[in-house]
Amino acid sequence: MPMLLLGIDVGTSSIKVSIVDATTQQCIAAAQFPETEAPIIAPHTGWAEQSPDSWWQYAQQAILAANASGRYNPKDIAAIGIAYQMHGLVAVNKQQQALRNSIIWCDSRAVEIGNAAMDAIGEQVCLTRLLNSPGNFTASKLAWVKANEPELYRQIDKIMLPGDYIAMKLTGAVTTSISALSEGVFWDFEADTLSEDVMKYYGFSQELIPEIKPLFSTHGAVTADMASALSLKQGIPVSYKAGDQPNNALSLNVLQPGEVAATAGTSGVIYGVSDALTYDPQSRVNSFAHVNYTPDAKRVGVLLCINGTGILNKWTKNIAGAGKSYAALNEAAAAVPVGSEGLFVLPFGNGAERMLCNQLTGAHIQGIDLNKHTEAHLYRAGQEGIAFAFRYGLDIMRENGMQPSVIRAGKANMFLSDVFTQAFVNATNTPVELYNCDGSVGAALGAGIGAGIFASEKEAFTQLKPLQLVTPTKAGEYDALYHQWKHYLQQTLIK
Numbered sequence: 001m002p003m004l005l006l007g008i009d010v011g012t013s014s015i016k017v018s019i020v021d022a023t024t025q026q027c028i029a030a031a032q033f034p035e036t037e038a039p040i041i042a043p044h045t046g047w048a049e050q051s052p053d054s055w056w057q058y059a060q061q062a063i064l065a066a067n068a069s070g071r072y073n074p075k076d077i078a079a080i081g082i083a084y085q086m087h088g089l090v091a092v093n094k095q096q097q098a099l100r101n102s103i104i105w106c107d108s109r110a111v112e113i114g115n116a117a118m119d120a121i122g123e124q125v126c127l128t129r130l131l132n133s134p135g136n137f138t139a140s141k142l143a144w145v146k147a148n149e150p151e152l153y154r155q156i157d158k159i160m161l162p163g164d165y166i167a168m169k170l171t172g173a174v175t176t177s178i179s180a181l182s183e184g185v186f187w188d189f190e191a192d193t194l195s196e197d198v199m200k201y202y203g204f205s206q207e208l209i210p211e212i213k214p215l216f217s218t219h220g221a222v223t224a225d226m227a228s229a230l231s232l233k234q235g236i237p238v239s240y241k242a243g244d245q246p247n248n249a250l251s252l253n254v255l256q257p258g259e260v261a262a263t264a265g266t267s268g269v270i271y272g273v274s275d276a277l278t279y280d281p282q283s284r285v286n287s288f289a290h291v292n293y294t295p296d297a298k299r300v301g302v303l304l305c306i307n308g309t310g311i312l313n314k315w316t317k318n319i320a321g322a323g324k325s326y327a328a329l330n331e332a333a334a335a336v337p338v339g340s341e342g343l344f345v346l347p348f349g350n351g352a353e354r355m356l357c358n359q360l361t362g363a364h365i366q367g368i369d370l371n372k373h374t375e376a377h378l379y380r381a382g383q384e385g386i387a388f389a390f391r392y393g394l395d396i397m398r399e400n401g402m403q404p405s406v407i408r409a410g411k412a413n414m415f416l417s418d419v420f421t422q423a424f425v426n427a428t429n430t431p432v433e434l435y436n437c438d439g440s441v442g443a444a445l446g447a448g449i450g451a452g453i454f455a456s457e458k459e460a461f462t463q464l465k466p467l468q469l470v471t472p473t474k475a476g477e478y479d480a481l482y483h484q485w486k487h488y489l490q491q492t493l494i495k
Contacts, residue, residue, distance in 0.1 A: 002021060002023070002072070002073075002076045003021070003022040003023060003076070003078050003453060004019055004020065004021060004022065004028075004072055004076045004077045004078060005019070005020045005021075005022055005077065005078065005079055005080075005081065005444035005445065005447045005448050005453070006018075006019055006020075006063070006077045006079070006080045006081070006232075006444060006447065007019075007020060007080075007081050007082075007083070007439075007440040007441055007442065007443030007444030007445070007446070007447065008059055008062075008063075008080065008081070008082045008083070008163075008166060008440060008443060009082075009083045009084070009244065009247075009438070009439035009440040009443055010055055010059070010082065010083065010084035010085060010162045010163055010166055010244075011085060011244070011265070011266070011439070012038070012040065012050070012085050012104065012105075012106075012265075012266045012267075013037040013038055013265075013266055014032045014033060014034055014035075014037065014038055014058065014062075015032060015033055015055060015058040015059045015061075015062045016030065016031070016032040016062065016438070016439070016440045017030065017031055017032070017059070017062040017063050017066050017440055018030045018066075018438070018440035018441045018443075018444055019066055019071070019072055019077070019444070020441055020444035020445060020448075022078070022448050022453050022454070024463065025445065025460065025461070025462065025463040025464070026463065027441050027444075028071050028072055029066045029069045029071040029072055030066060030440065031062045031063075031065035031066040031069070032062055032065075033058045033059075033061040033062040033065060034058060034061075037314070038050065038054065038058065040104070040106075041101060044109075046107070046108035046109060046351060046352070046360060047103075047107055047108070047109055048103070048104050048105075048106045048107040048108075048351060049101035049102060049103055049104060049107065050088075050101060050102050050104050051098075051101050051102070052090050052098040052101070052102050052162070052165045053098055055102075055162060055165065055166060056165070056166060056169045059166055059169075060229070060230065063230050064230065064231075067230070067231055074230070074231040074232055074233075075231070075232070075233050077232055077233065077236060078236060078451060078453060079236060079237050079238075079239045079240075079447040079448060079450065079451035079453065080170065080222070080236065080237070080238045080239070080240075080447050081238070081239065081240035081241070081442075081443035081444050081445070081446040081447030081448075081450065082163040082166055082167055082238060082240065082241045082242075082443055083163065083241075083242055083243070083244050083247035083248075083439045083440065083442060083443040083446075084161060084162040084163030084164075084166070084241070084242075084243060084244060085104060085105055085162055085243075085244055086105055086161070086183050086243035086244055086245060087104070087105040087137055087138050087141075087161070087183055087184065087243075088102045088103065088104040088105055088138070088161055088162045089102060089103045089138050089141040089142055089145070089159060089161075090102045090159065090160045090161065090162060090164065090165045091142075091145065091152075091153075091156045091158075091159050091160075092156070092157060092158055092159075092160070092165070092168070092174075093155050093156065093157050094157040096157075096168060096172070096174070098165070099152050099155055099156060100145070100149070100152060102162060102165075103141045103144070103145075104162075105267070105307075106267070106307045106350050106351035107136065107141065107351065108136055108351045108352040108358075108360060109136070109141075109144055110135075110136040110137075110140035110141045110143065110144045111135065111136045111140075111352050111358050113134075113136075113140045113143050113144055113147075114133060114134035114135040114136055114137065114139075114140035115133070115134075115135075115358075117134040117139075117140065117143070117198070117201055117202070118133045118134055118135075120201055121134075121197045121198070121201055125197060126197075126283075127279045127281065127283070128190065128277075128279070129188045129189060129190045129191070129195065129197065130185050130187070130188065130189070130195060130197075130198070131182075131189055131277060131278070131279040131286070131287035131288070131300070132185050132279065132283055132286045132287060132288075133283035134185050134198065135185070135283065135354065135358060136352065136358070137183070137184055137185040138159075138161065138183070138184030138185065138186070139184050139185045139186055139198050139202060139204075140185070142159055142202070142204065142208075143202045146202070146203070146204075156208060157208075158174050158208060158209075158210050159208050159209070159210075160174060160176065160210060161176075161180050161183070161184065161243070163241045163242070163243075164176060164180070164210065164241060167219050167220060167238045167241055168220070169226070170220070170222050170223070170226050170238055171219070171220025171221055171222055171223060171226075171238055172220065172223055173219060173220030173221075173238075174210040174211070175210050175211050175212070175213045175219045175220065175241075176209065176210040176211070176212055176213070177212065177213060177214065177215040177241065177242075178192075178212065178215070178289045178293055179215050179242060179243065179246060179288065179289040179290065179291060179293060180215075180241070180242075180243070181194065181209070181212070181289075182288040182289040182293075183243050183288045183289075185198065186198055186199070186209070187289065189277050189289075189298075189300075190277075192295045194206065194209060194212075215240065215241065215242060215291050215293075215450070216239065216240055216291075216446070216449050216450035217239065217450055218237040218238070218239055218450070218451075219237070219238045219239065219240075219241055220237070220238050221234075221235045221236065221237055221238075222234060222235060222236050222237075222238070237447075237450070237451055238447075239446075239447045239448075239449075239450030239451040240443060240446035240447045240449065240450040242291050242443070242446060243288075244263075244439055245261075245263065245269045245271045245301070245303055245305075246271070246288070246290055246291045246301050247291070247439055247442045247443055247446065248261055248263050248269070248271065248410070248439055248442060249261040249271050249273065249290070249291070249301065250291050250442050250445070250446055250457075251410070251437045251438065251439060251441060251442025251443075251445065252408040252409070252410065252435055252437060252442075252464075253408075253461040253464050254271070254272075254273060254408055255273065255290070255291075255292050255299070255457055256273060256299075257273055257274055257275040257299070258272070258273065258404075259272070259273050259408070260272040260273075260402065260404035260406075260407045260408065261407065261408050261409065262390075262407045262408070262409045262424075262432070263409065263410065263413070264309050264310060264386065264390075264409070264413050264414030264415055264420065264424075265309065265310045265412075265413045265414070266309065266310045266311050266314075266350075267305055267306060267307050267308075267309050267310070267311070267350070268305070268306040268309030268310075268386060268389065268390060268414070269303060269304060269305050269306070270303075270304040270390065270393060270394055270397060270407065271301050271302070271303050271304075272301070272302045272397065272402040272404060273290055273299055273300070273301060273302075274287075274299075274300045274301075274302055274401070274402070275297075275298055275299060275300070276298070276300065276401075277298065277300060278300060278302060278400060278401060279400075280396065280399075280400050282357060283354070283357075284354060284355045284356070284357060284393075284396050285302055285303060285304045285354070285355065285393065285396055285397055285400065286302075286303050286305070286354065287300050287301065287302050287303070288300070288301050288303060289301070291446070292457060302397060302400065302402055304355060304390075304393035304394065304396065304397055305354055305355070306347070306348075306353065306355065306386070306389045306390065306393060307348070307350040307351045307352075307353055308347035308348045308349050308350040308353070308363060308386075308389070309347065309386050309389075309414065310413055310414055311349075311350045312345070312347040312349065312350075312363060312382050312385070312386060313326070313329075313382060313383065313386070313414065315349070315363075316329070316378055316379060316382045317329055320375040320378050320379070321375060321379065326416070326417075327416075329379045330379075330416070330417040330418065330419055330420075332375070332376040332379055333376055333379040333380035333383060333417070333419045334380075334418060334419050335376060336376050336377050336379075336380040338384075338474065338477060338478070338481070339384070339477075339481050340373075340377045340378075340380045340381035340384060341369070341372060341373065341377060342367045342369065342372075343365070343366070343367050343368060343369070343373050343377045343378065343380075343381040344365070344366040344367050344381060344384075344385060344484065344485050344488055345363070345364070345365050345366070345378075345381045345382045345384070345385030346361070346363055346364040346365075346366070346385060346389075346485075346488060346489055346492065347363055347382065347385045347386050347389055348361045348362065348363055348364075348389070349362050349363030355392065355393045355396060356493060359493060359494055361492045361493065362492075364488065364492060365378070365381070366488045380419055383414070383417060383419050383420040383423060384419075384423045384427075384481070384485075385485065386414065386420065386423075387420060387423035387424040387426075387427045387428075387478075388423075388427055388481070388482050388485040388486070390424055390427065390428060391427040391428050391482050392486065392489070394428050394430070404430055405430075405431075406430065406431045406432070406433055406469075407428075407430055407431070407432050407433070408432070408433045408435060408466075409432055409433070409434055409435070410434070410435055410436070410437045410438050411434040411435065411436060411467055411468070412438055415432075415434060421434075421470055422470070422473075422474075423478065425470050425471065425472050426472045426473065426474045426475050426477070426478035427478045427479075427481075427482050429472050429475040429478075429479070430472070431469060431470060431471045431472065432469070432470045433466040433468070433469050434466065434467045434468045434469075434470065435464065435465075435466055435467060436467055437464065445460045445461070446460075448460055
């Protein structure tokens with residue numbers, strides 16, 4: 001009998017599912033929904049919301065589309081894993097109904113609430129115990145709801161993250177983990193418990209927090225109704241839930257201190273693992289409990305996030321490449337010289353950027369020559385600008401002790417572009433190993449670990465092999481360009 005694993009990746013643009021054969025560790029079927037990018041609701045500047053009920057509809061459609069491939073028997077699925085966009089706030093009532101749209105990761109409305117919390121709780125306490133400023137993370141978003149929507153707040157039974165909501169719809173159970181609570185900035189790393197400082201300052205009842213369970217464990221069993229609707233076997237467990245960046249690191253077998261992963265989707269991330277409770281004094285990069293964190297063996301994920309990454313590429317395509325594929329844009333960009341003949345792009349137009357101390361600078365295009373620059377120059381300058389943003393953030397991580405000798409990434413999203421990949425490798429002066437993996441496959445393998453189908457984390461990745469190693473060949477040239485780009489950035493920052 002085949003032993004299959006279902007991975008669900010709750011992304012910002014779509015929900016993707018993969019079916020993985022546990023024996024071969026290979027994906028045998030995949031689907032995503034919607035085929036066009038899901039909308040972000042932005043009723044005010046700096047706001048970003050999505051509907052949890054839409055996520056659930058998308059997830060069901062994606063699972064049914066994968067089932068319709070005929071490549072497997074859905075009854076052979078033995079466990080489910082879920083990856084999800086981090087930091088989103090979902091609030092449900094006692095009937096497990098979502099009370100409002102989710103305030104998602106790139107929403108900036110709670111920045112000042114988080115800044116005030118850091119002042120009140122104390123900077124040193126926040127950094128040493130939470131490893132972060134409360135910023136605009138989930139706890140601060142909940143505080144915004146409490147202050148601005150008090151009647152709705154009083155109806156909240158439980159708060160959760162996006163993946164918890166999908167797990168709840170499948171199983172009826174509501175759970176969380178140390179990793180999830182840490183990404184919401186609810187976790188006290190020194191005491192290894194829910195933060196009394198955060199809960200007391202914001203006036204939150206502990207009853208709002210779901211049951212805390214190990215990340216790799218049973219988070220509920222698929223109900224009879226859901227099993228029937230999705231052609232699954234009743235009672236199979238949701239045995240893994242993790243934020244998309246810890247999950248991406250898992251999918252690349254980045255689990256031990258010193259190992260580093262990267263993604264370049266809607267947002268861009270570099271994520272390194274440390275065995276110390278490390279933090280950035282300015283909270284420009286953030287530290288969360290990794291998927292394999294335990295009080296006895298601390299594994300902390302140090303996360304650099306750039307909100308404006310693939311979303312800039314999408315904007316460029318919509319504005320200057322309508323009707324063209326991303327592959328066509330990449331081909332046109334490749335015909336333009338390195339440096340885009342003096343055109344520079346600052347990609348920060350998707351909310352406040354943590355690595356810029358939560359400043360909302362907007363995106364900028366610098367050095368336009370109306371007689372020289374074409375759409376292709378903009379395509380390339382955008383991708384180079386994203387790579388320079390990665391360099392800026394990686395330099396902050398280096399200040400905090402993260403010194404990667406190689407970075408692992410899935411050959412997906414921006415890493416499908418040779419222009420971007422070369423710009424990333426040369427701007428950071430760090431080799432990149434590219435793999436054929438993605439978040440939904442990682443979630444499926446995580447489910448296998450949580451369900452005990454794999455004897456260990458190591459066993460789940462015995463078949464993971466790199467597709468390609470890309471090494472720097474023009475680091476000096478890109479370094480000079482980076483310093484020009486950084487000069488433009490510094491002119492936009494508030495002193």
